[in-house]
Amino acid sequence: MVSYGFESSDLLPELVPIRDRIEKIARSYGLDFFDTIFEMIDYDQMNAFAAFGGFPVRYPHWRFGMDYDQLSKGYEFGLQKIYEMVINTSPAYAYLMKSNAMVDQKTVMAHVYGHVDFFKNNVWFSKTNRKMLDTMANHAVRIRSYMEDLGEDTVEQLLDLALSLEHLIDPNLPFLEKPNRLPENIDDSGAPDRTLARFKNERPYMEDFINPPAYLAEQQRISIDEQSKTKKIPEEPTLDVFGFLIQHAPLKDWERSVLSMVRDEAYYFVPQVQTKIMNEGWASYWHSKIMTEHVLDASEIIDFCDHHAGTLATQPGRLNPYKLGIELFRDIEDRWNRGAFGKEYDECDNLVEKAKWDRKTGLGRAKIFEVRKVCNDVTFIDQYITPEFVDRYKFYHYGLNRKTNQYEILDRDFKTIKERLLTQLTHRGQPYIYVVDANFENQSELLLKHKHLGSDLDPKWMIETLRSIASLWRRPVSISTIMEGQPKLFRVGYKSGRPDEVSEKPVSEQI
Amino acid sequence: MIYSIRRDHSRFRNIVKGIIKQDLKKYITHGEMIGKKGKDLVTIPVPQIEIPRFRFGSGQQDGVGQGEGEVGDPIGQGEEGEEGDQPGSGQKASDKAGEHVLDVELTLQELAEILGQELQLPKIEPRGHKTLKAKADKYTSIASQGPHSLRHFKRTFKNALRRQIASGTYDPDRPVIVPIPSDFKYRSWKTDVKHENSAVIIYMMDVSGSMGDEQKEIVRTEAFWINTWLKSQYKGIETRYIIHDAVAREVDEDTFYRTRESGGTLISSAYKLCEKIIETDYPPSEWNIYPFHFSDGDNWSGEDTKLCMEILTQSLLQQVNAFCYGQVESRYGSGQFYKDLVEQFGTESEDVLLSRIESKDGILQSIKDFLGKGK
Numbered sequence: 001m002v003s004y005g006f007e008s009s010d011l012l013p014e015l016v017p018i019r020d021r022i023e024k025i026a027r028s029y030g031l032d033f034f035d036t037i038f039e040m041i042d043y044d045q046m047n048a049f050a051a052f053g054g055f056p057v058r059y060p061h062w063r064f065g066m067d068y069d070q071l072s073k074g075y076e077f078g079l080q081k082i083y084e085m086v087i088n089t090s091p092a093y094a095y096l097m098k099s100n101a102m103v104d105q106k107t108v109m110a111h112v113y114g115h116v117d118f119f120k121n122n123v124w125f126s127k128t129n130r131k132m133l134d135t136m137a138n139h140a141v142r143i144r145s146y147m148e149d150l151g152e153d154t155v156e157q158l159l160d161l162a163l164s165l166e167h168l169i170d171p172n173l174p175f176l177e178k179p180n181r182l183p184e185n186i187d188d189s190g191a192p193d194r195t196l197a198r199f200k201n202e203r204p205y206m207e208d209f210i211n212p213p214a215y216l217a218e219q220q221r222i223s224i225d226e227q228s229k230t231k232k233i234p235e236e237p238t239l240d241v242f243g244f245l246i247q248h249a250p251l252k253d254w255e256r257s258v259l260s261m262v263r264d265e266a267y268y269f270v271p272q273v274q275t276k277i278m279n280e281g282w283a284s285y286w287h288s289k290i291m292t293e294h295v296l297d298a299s300e301i302i303d304f305c306d307h308h309a310g311t312l313a314t315q316p317g318r319l320n321p322y323k324l325g326i327e328l329f330r331d332i333e334d335r336w337n338r339g340a341f342g343k344e345y346d347e348c349d350n351l352v353e354k355a356k357w358d359r360k361t362g363l364g365r366a367k368i369f370e371v372r373k374v375c376n377d378v379t380f381i382d383q384y385i386t387p388e389f390v391d392r393y394k395f396y397h398y399g400l401n402r403k404t405n406q407y408e409i410l411d412r413d414f415k416t417i418k419e420r421l422l423t424q425l426t427h428r429g430q431p432y433i434y435v436v437d438a439n440f441e442n443q444s445e446l447l448l449k450h451k452h453l454g455s456d457l458d459p460k461w462m463i464e465t466l467r468s469i470a471s472l473w474r475r476p477v478s479i480s481t482i483m484e485g486q487p488k489l490f491r492v493g494y495k496s497g498r499p500d501e502v503s504e505k506p507v508s509e510q511i
Numbered sequence: 512m513i514y515s516i517r518r519d520h521s522r523f524r525n526i527v528k529g530i531i532k533q534d535l536k537k538y539i540t541h542g543e544m545i546g547k548k549g550k551d552l553v554t555i556p557v558p559q560i561e562i563p564r565f566r567f568g569s570g571q572q573d574g575v576g577q578g579e580g581e582v583g584d585p586i587g588q589g590e591e592g593e594e595g596d597q598p599g600s601g602q603k604a605s606d607k608a609g610e611h612v613l614d615v616e617l618t619l620q621e622l623a624e625i626l627g628q629e630l631q632l633p634k635i636e637p638r639g640h641k642t643l644k645a646k647a648d649k650y651t652s653i654a655s656q657g658p659h660s661l662r663h664f665k666r667t668f669k670n671a672l673r674r675q676i677a678s679g680t681y682d683p684d685r686p687v688i689v690p691i692p693s694d695f696k697y698r699s700w701k702t703d704v705k706h707e708n709s710a711v712i713i714y715m716m717d718v719s720g721s722m723g724d725e726q727k728e729i730v731r732t733e734a735f736w737i738n739t740w741l742k743s744q745y746k747g748i749e750t751r752y753i754i755h756d757a758v759a760r761e762v763d764e765d766t767f768y769r770t771r772e773s774g775g776t777l778i779s780s781a782y783k784l785c786e787k788i789i790e791t792d793y794p795p796s797e798w799n800i801y802p803f804h805f806s807d808g809d810n811w812s813g814e815d816t817k818l819c820m821e822i823l824t825q826s827l828l829q830q831v832n833a834f835c836y837g838q839v840e841s842r843y844g845s846g847q848f849y850k851d852l853v854e855q856f857g858t859e860s861e862d863v864l865l866s867r868i869e870s871k872d873g874i875l876q877s878i879k880d881f882l883g884k885g886k
Binding site for chain 1: 515516518519520521522523524526532535538558559560561562563564565566567568573574575576577578579580581582583584585586587
C-alpha cells in the first residue's frame with residue numbers, strides 16, 4: 001500500500017495461514033467481499049486511527065484530538081478497548097491490535113470479512129467512494145496547504161463552522177438522478193427573455209384589437225409570476241443545507257473548497273450510520289458462525305465466549321447494536337427456515353401452533369443474504385421485528401420518573417417499543433432541517449425549517465447552530481420551528497461581519 | 512500520522528485549558544466533580560467540546576432497552592440539572608466513537624496524578640528539616656564474607672567455573688566444579704535511607720446557621736480533593752477535624768460533614784483549638800502542617816477577628832506550611848472575614864492562601880489557589 005507515514009506491519013507470519021483459512025470458509029458461505037488487507041498496529045495507533053474515523057490521515061483539526069483523548073483515557077484506564085476496525089474501501093483495510101491474543105485476532109478477522117461483505121453488497125453503500133483512503137489523504141494535503149497560506153487559525157475557524165453543518169445533509173441525495181456534485185458556478189445568462197411578445201401589427205388603429213391591453217396586462221402578470229417562481233431559491237425545500245450553503249453563500253474559493261471536502265466526507269460516513277445495527281449484527285453473526293463451527297481451537301473456547309458475550313452485553317437503558325443486529329438476523333433465518341412468515345402464519349392466532357410452526361422451507365440463509373442487501377436499520381427493524389422477538393429478547397420501553405428522578409421500565413409493549421426504535425433511527429436520529437428560502441422577507445436572509453415530528457429542538461444549541469450558519473451566509477438566518485406546541489420563528493441577526501442579536505416571535509402557523 | 516494526531520490532541524488540550532481559542536470556551540463541558548464511590552474508586556468526567564448542532568431537547572425522556580426487570584424497576588439515575596445528555600440515548604446515530612462522557616474507574620493515586628496534571632499543580636516541597644529519616648535494610652547486595660546460609664549459589668558457581676577454566680582444570684567431559692573458599696559469594700544487605708515526610712491536615716469548618724447543605728457539599732468535595740492530592744505527596748498523612756460556631760470542638764470525619772449547628776460564630780475558638788492540637792500532637796519540626804479553614808466569612812465581632820489575626824501571626828503561621836482559608840459564598844454571609852484577611856496579609860501572601868468559592872464550579876479554581884503554590 002501507499003505509505004502514509006505511520007508504522008504498521010503486515011500480518012504476523014503465523015496469522016497468514018489462519019487468515020487464508022478464514023477467508024476460504026467465509027467465501028464458502030457465500031460471503032462476497034473486496035480484497036481485505038490486514039495491518040497490525042499498537043493501541044496508540046488504533047486510538048489515533050479510530051479518532052480519524054478509521055483513516056490513517058485526516059486534515060488537522062482538534063476534534064480528532066478530542067476523540068483521541070477520550071479513546072486513550074478509556075484504554076489507559078482499562079475501560080474500553082477497540083478490538084477491530086475496518087474501512088469501507090476497495091481493497092478494504094482492517095487493523096488488528098498487536099497485543100491481542102490469537103483467539104481475538106481470529107475472531108476479528110472473521111468479523112471483518114462480515115463487514116466487508118456488507119460494505120460491498122448492501123445497497124446503501126452502493127454510491128460510496130471506495131477510494132476514500134486516497135481522497136481523505138488528498139483533502140488533508142489541500143487543507144494543510146490552505147493552512148500554510150492563510151494561517152492555521154483562519155482555516156480552523158472555518159472547519160469549526162463546517163462541523164455544525166455535518167449532519168445537515170440529505171442521505172438520499174446520492175441516490176437521486178441528479179448527481180451529488182455541485183454545479184461549478186451559478187450562471188443565469190441562459191434565463192429566458194422576459195420582454196413581452198406582441199403580435200405584429202402594421203395598422204395602429206387595430207392595435208387594441210390585435211393586442212388588447214387587458215390581455216397584455218394579463219400576460220405581464222403571468223410573466224412576472226413565473227419570473228418570481230423561477231427566481232425562488234431553492235425551488236423546493238432541500239435537506240442538503242450544507243450543499244446549499246456551499247453553492248449559494250458568499251464564500252471565497254478556498255472556503256468553498258474546504259467546505260466541499262468536509263461535506264464529501266460527511267456523505268461518505270452516512271451509510272455506516274444508517275446501517276450500524278445491521279452491519280454489526282451481520283459481522284457478529286458471521287464471526288460467531290465461522291469461529292464456533294470451524295476455526296476455534298478447544299483451548300480458546302472460554303476466551304472466545306467471554307469476548308463474544310462482552311460484545312453482546314447490555315447495559316440498562318442502552319441498546320447494543322451488536323446484540324440487536326445478530327439476534328434479529330438469527331430470528332429472520334429461523335423464521336424463514338421454518339416458513340414462519342406470510343399470510344397463513346400471520347393469521348394464525350394459536351400461539352402454541354405458531355411456536356411449533358415448521359414448514360421445512362429452509363429459506364433462512366437465502367433470506368438473510370437478501371436482507372443484508374436491501375435493508376438499512378430503519379427498514380430492518382420496521383419489517384422484521386415481531387412481538388415474539390421483542391418478548392423473547394426482553395425489550396422494554398423506559399422513561400423518566402420525575403418524582404424519583406430515575407429512569408424506570410414503563411412497559412414491554414411491542415407497538416411502543418417498535419415505534420420508539422424507529423423514531424430513534426429515523427434520519428439517523430437527527431432533526432429534519434430544510435432550507436426553504438434564500439431570500440426571506442425579500443432581504444436575502446436565509447430561512448430554515450425544522451420539520452417537527454414530536455420532539456422540540458434544544459433551543460440553546462439551535463441558536464448556536466444558527467450563529468454558525470449566519471457566519472457563513474453573512475446575512476441573518478431564521479428558523480421556523482415549534483417550541484412547546486407553539487409555532488415560532490427564531491432569527492439570528494448579522495451585523496458588521498458577525499452574528500448579531502437573537503430574536504424570536506410566535507407565528508400563527510409554521511412557515 | 513502520529514505527528515498529526517499529536518498535533519490535534521495538543522490543540523484540543525490547549526483549547527480545554529483555555530490557552531487558545533477562547534471563543535470555544537462556552538462549548539466546553541466539564542461535567543461535575545464527584546467524590547468517593549465505594550473504596551478507592553471514583554467517576555471522573557472527560558472534558559468535551561460540544562459542537563453546535565441542531566439536536567433534540569431533553570423533552571423526550573424515554574427510549575428502548577433490553578434486559579430483565581419488571582415494570583417500574585429503576586434502570587438508571589436521571590440527570591441533574593438541564594445540561595445532561597439523555598442516558599438512554601444508547602444507539603444514538605453518530606459517526607464517531609462515542610460522544611458520551613466516560614465513567615472511568617480510577618485508584619486515588621491515579622486520580623491525584625490527573626488532578627496534578629489538570630491543574631498543573633507543582634510537587635510539594637516539604638520543608639527540609641522536617642523530614643524523618645527511616646532506615647530499612649534490603650538484601651540486594653553481594654559480599655565475599657557471610658554466613659553459610661546466605662551463600663549465593665549461582666555467583667559462587669560462576670566464580671568457581673571461571674577460575675577453573677582460567678586455570679585449565681575444567682574438563683568438559685567431566686564437568687565437576689569444586690568451589691574453594693575464595694569463590695564463595697554471599698547475599699548481603701544495603702541500608703536504604705528513606706526520607707519520610709509526615710503531614711497533617713487540620714480541617715476547620717464553620718457550622719453556624721448560615722452554612723447550608725450546599726456550602727457543606729462544597730467543603731466536602733473540596734476536602735476530598737485536597738486529601739487526595741496531599742496523600743499523593745506525603746506518606747502517612749493524618750487528618751483532624753474541627754467544627755465551630757461560638758465554641759470549637761474536635762470531631763470525627765463523619766460528624767464534621769453532618770453537623771449543623773446554629774448560633775453565633777467565633778472563629779478564634781477554632782484557631783485556638785487548632786493551635787492546641789498542633790502543640791500537643793504535631794511538633795512543627797517533624798510535621799508538615801496544613802490547616803484549612805472553611806467558613807462563609809461571618810464572624811461575630813471585629814474584636815474576635817482581631818484575636819484571630821493575632822493567633823495567626825503570632826503562633827499558627829510560625830508553625831504551619833501554609834494556612835488556607837476558603838470562603839464558601841452563602842446568601843446569608845457577609846464575607847467580611849475574607850476582606851479582613853486580605854487586609855492583613857494581602858492576596859499574594861506565601862503563608863496565608865485565600866480562596867473564595869462561589870459555587871460548585873469554583874471548586875477547581877479554589878484547589879488551584881490552595882495547592883498551586885507547591886507549599
